[in-house]
Amino acid sequence: MTPAPARLIPTSARPLLGLTVMVVEDSRFASEALRQMCLHGGARIRRADCIASARRHLAAYFPSVSIVDMGLPDGDGAELIAEIRQRCGDLAPVIATSGDPDRELPARRAGAHDFLPKPIASLGLFEQVILRHLPDSARPKGPRILRQDLPMPDRAALRDDLDHAERLCRGEPDTEMRTYLGAFVAGVARCAEDEPLARAADDLPATAGSGALRQLQALLKDRLRKETRAPV
Template sequence: MNTESTTVAPQLAPVQPHQRGGTLLLVEDSRLTADYIRLLFRGAAGRLRRADCLLSARRHIALYTPDAAIIDLGLPDGSGLDLISEMARRLPRTKLIIATSGDPDREEDALLAGADRFLPKPFGTGAQFAQMLAPVFLGLRPAIKGAQPPTHAALRDDLYLALDLLNGVNARPAYAGQFIAQLACMTGDTALEHAAQTGDRAEITTLLRNRLRALPLI
C-alpha cells in the first residue's frame, strides 16, 4: 500500500477584485526579481510595496494588511516560511499569500506554513503569476512577448551584492550561496548555477565579475 501523502494547495474562497487601491506586498531581496515583478504587475488596479527582508516586511504588516503577498523563502535575515506562518495566523488575514523560490522542493514546506499558492522561479512570461493574482487585482495580464526586461542597473546591483556577500568585509557565505543560486535561476545562467551548486568560491567570483564586465556602462 502506498502510504505517501500529497500536499494539496488549499482552495481559495472567491475574492472580489479591487476596482482601485489594493496592495501587493512583495518580500524579495533581489532587485532584479523585484523589478521583474513590477513589470508583470504593471497595469493592475493596485499598489505594489516591496520589503527586502523579514524586518522590513514586519514593519509593513504592523501598519496595514496587504490584499496579497508574494514572499521569497530565502531572505537575508531568516526564512520566508516564518513570515508566511505569521501572516497566515494574523487577523485580518491577507487574502492571498504566495510563496516563491527557485527550489521547487520547497513547495510543500510553504503550503504547510500557510501559503495559499507556490510560484516557482523563474517566472517565464508571467502567465502563472497573472493567473494567481488575477482574482485579487483587476487588469493583470501575462507579460506580452517583447516586453521591456528588468533594467541592467537592477542586475548590476544584484551582481555587486553577490560579490559583497561572497567576499566582502562582512561576507555571509551561506546566504550568498542561496542568493547567487536564485540569481542564476532568474537569469537562466547555467554556468553560474552549476558553480553555486559546487560551492567553488573562486569560480563563482570569476563568473560574477565577468557578468559585470559584460553589462553596458549605462
C-alpha cells in the first residue's frame, strides 16, 4: 500500500503552505501579481479568467481558498461567490477583490468572507486576510513577520491587458460592454498606478457619447506605446 503523502505544515516564512488557491481574475496583470503572492506564501494556485472557467475548476477539485474579482467578462463576481459559498459553505474562505471600493458591500452580501481592494497594499496584508479565515490547524505556529514587500510587476502581462482593452474600444461597444470595459481598465490602471487612465475608465460607463471612449482608447494606446518600449 502506498503511504499517504505527508501534510504540508505552514511556517512563518511560508504561511500558505498546503493551500490550493483558486484565483478568478480576467486581468493578466492582476492575476500574475496574485500568482506571485500565492507562490511566495507557499500556496498552489489554479487560475480562471471568467465564471465559466471557474465553474469547470469547481467541478474538478475543492479549493482551500477562492479569490474572486467582482468584474468578470461573463457576469458579476457576486454570482460566483454565492455559488462557491453554496458548494463549500464555511470550509473554504472566499475573498472578493476589486478596484472599486463600492463593490465590497455586494461581495459581502453574496457571502464573501473578506474583501481585498486593488491594488493590494502588501504581501503581508494578502497573507493576513487569507489566514484569519482559516482554522487554527491551517495557520503557522508562532509569531509572523508582516511583510510589506510586493512582487515585481509583470510588464508583459500589463501589455497584454492594455492591448486587450484597446481592442475592446474599437467599434461601438454596447452599454454592458462599456460597463465591463470601464471596470476592467480602471482595475488594471490602478494596479499600474496610472491615475489619468483610471479616471478616464471611471468616466466611461456614465457617458453616452463616443468622446469618452475615444479618450480612453487614446490613453490606452499611449500607455501601450510606453510599455512596448520598456524592458520586460
